[in-house]
Amino acid sequence: MEISFICNGRKRMAAISGETRALDLLREDLNLTGTKEGCGKGECGACTILLDGKPVSSCLLPAAKLDGRNVLTIEGLKGDGGKLHPIQQAFLDSGAVQCGFCTPGMILSTKALLDNNPAPSVSEVEVALSGNICRCTGYGKIVEAVLLAAERLQVKI
Amino acid sequence: MEYYKPKTAGEAVSLKTDSRMYIAGGTDLGVLLSEFMVQPEALIDLTGIDELCGVFKVDEGVAIGACTGISLIAESELLPACLVEGAKAIGSPQIRNMATIGGNICNASPCGDTLTPLVVLEAVFIIEGDSGERRVKIEDFFIGPKRTCMSPEEILKIIIIPSRSPDQKSGFRMIGKRNGQAISQVNAAVSAVITGGIIKDIRIAAGSVAPVPLRLKKTEDVVRGKALGSNFLERMKDTAEQEVSPISDVRAAEEYRRKVAGSLLESIFRAMRKEAV
Ligand SMILES: Cc1cc2nc3c(=O)[nH]c(=O)nc-3n(C[C@H](O)[C@H](O)[C@H](O)COP(=O)(O)OP(=O)(O)OC[C@H]3O[C@@H](n4cnc5c(N)ncnc54)[C@H](O)[C@@H]3O)c2cc1C
Numbered sequence A: 001m002e003i004s005f006i007c008n009g010r011k012r013m014a015a016i017s018g019e020t021r022a023l024d025l026l027r028e029d030l031n032l033t034g035t036k037e038g039c040g041k042g043e044c045g046a047c048t049i050l051l052d053g054k055p056v057s058s059c060l061l062p063a064a065k066l067d068g069r070n071v072l073t074i075e076g077l078k079g080d081g082g083k084l085h086p087i088q089q090a091f092l093d094s095g096a097v098q099c100g101f102c103t104p105g106m107i108l109s110t111k112a113l114l115d116n117n118p119a120p121s122v123s124e125v126e127v128a129l130s131g132n133i134c135r136c137t138g139y140g141k142i143v144e145a146v147l148l149a150a151e152r153l154q155v156k157i
Numbered sequence B: 001m002e003y004y005k006p007k008t009a010g011e012a013v014s015l016k017t018d019s020r021m022y023i024a025g026g027t028d029l030g031v032l033l034s035e036f037m038v039q040p041e042a043l044i045d046l047t048g049i050d051e052l053c054g055v056f057k058v059d060e061g062v063a064i065g066a067c068t069g070i071s072l073i074a075e076s077e078l079l080p081a082c083l084v085e086g087a088k089a090i091g092s093p094q095i096r097n098m099a100t101i102g103g104n105i106c107n108a109s110p111c112g113d114t115l116t117p118l119v120v121l122e123a124v125f126i127i128e129g130d131s132g133e134r135r136v137k138i139e140d141f142f143i144g145p146k147r148t149c150m151s152p153e154e155i156l157k158i159i160i161i162p163s164r165s166p167d168q169k170s171g172f173r174m175i176g177k178r179n180g181q182a183i184s185q186v187n188a189a190v191s192a193v194i195t196g197g198i199i200k201d202i203r204i205a206a207g208s209v210a211p212v213p214l215r216l217k218k219t220e221d222v223v224r225g226k227a228l229g230s231n232f233l234e235r236m237k238d239t240a241e242q243e244v245s246p247i248s249d250v251r252a253a254e255e256y257r258r259k260v261a262g263s264l265l266e267s268i269f270r271a272m273r274k275e276a277v
């Protein structure tokens, strides 16, 4: 079947089969390999994308469900004038990235949180990131990064 | 594999054959598909059917479309506390944004976190199939682990939550291994009508303690008519531990599940007492 959707601000068309996962369409057909596959079962969050602004696991999502929707992957996140997005910068500045495998998913979950709740509490951050596993950092620095990003984004407004 | 997106329930039913499967959010089905545990010829996506989406007031109470997202249930102000809490307990934000309540019901896992709330709320299901529409009470719906009374072509359309007394209070608790993803090892829900400090009416259920979400009628008998603040918790717990019939599996041992079912119920009643003060 043919689908068309907006991906990172650009209109995309694709020919897919019913069993194609959104994850494979993004990685294999569109070459957007920032979206990672960890568990392939909805448990780790490495494959998180934003669908109409909400985090979903692209490994469980049939590509057919993208039709007519708006998708943001980590490649679509940019700051002003070609710089990193403030959330990306905050992750670097806080030392919240080690191997980086979980980072695209973490950052997109953070974006969805801060778009809805610009000044979250620590426990709200923990709930928002509860679907993203990190095997390296121990989470402390990731929570710090989210709070730092929130602070910087608020100053900007 | 084909992928159909019908616009009406009737259209979906007419598309269904033995080799095609319905899909809603795909969070249960996606796992089975990726492990080749199921290999349908086609998927029939129910989430584009407008009449299956949303939470609205009706004469009988509140109606929930089967394809309403778990995230929406978790934020609804029209729905009783136990169901909202049950929805919040499911998976992670990613899973809640994809999963539907109808999928949780039709998947019929004994540990489904909206199921015990729906049992104590005495939900009624509206189902459509080849021979038209029918209504089924939740107590007749589940017939075993992952088994329901629906025939293969039938669709769950609407979940009715019958009107509540203004004095109705409800609560939900679960215990799992990790917040965010943990499938419940045990969950429990209570719905009570408390007038002048007396528990006039009571419904209690526990999940993951039997092949289907279990209504605990003997435990209800211990609690009914008691003053909320009186000393019934120990007897209630003992009765609940006897009344459940759990198994041991990878997630928890039988004896543990019995104890936890009692403790979760105790915790719900203690919270109700606090709220009443
Ligand atoms: C990582 C992870 C964590 C999870 N955590 C929890 C948890 O904590 N608690 C919990 O209860 N569940 C949990 N689940 C299970 C799952 O998310 C829920 O059961 C969810 O509500 C299923 O809904 P769905 O719309 O995704 O169902 P789908 O996968 O789309 O469908 C499930 C089944 O029901 C059928 N079906 C769906 N809708 C209908 C309908 N309207 N009429 C007829 N048949 C229908 C489908 O054919 C399929 O067989 C988890 C799953 C994952 C992957």
Ligand code: FES
Pocket (backbone or CB within 6 Å): A036, A037, A038, A039, A040, A041, A042, A043, A044, A045, A046, A047, A048, A057, A058, A059, A060
């Ligand atoms: S790869 Fe999708 S959640 Fe792990």
Ligand code: FES
Pocket (backbone or CB within 6 Å): A096, A097, A098, A099, A100, A101, A102, A103, A133, A134, A135, A136, A137
């Ligand atoms: S930085 Fe390695 S998994 Fe998170």
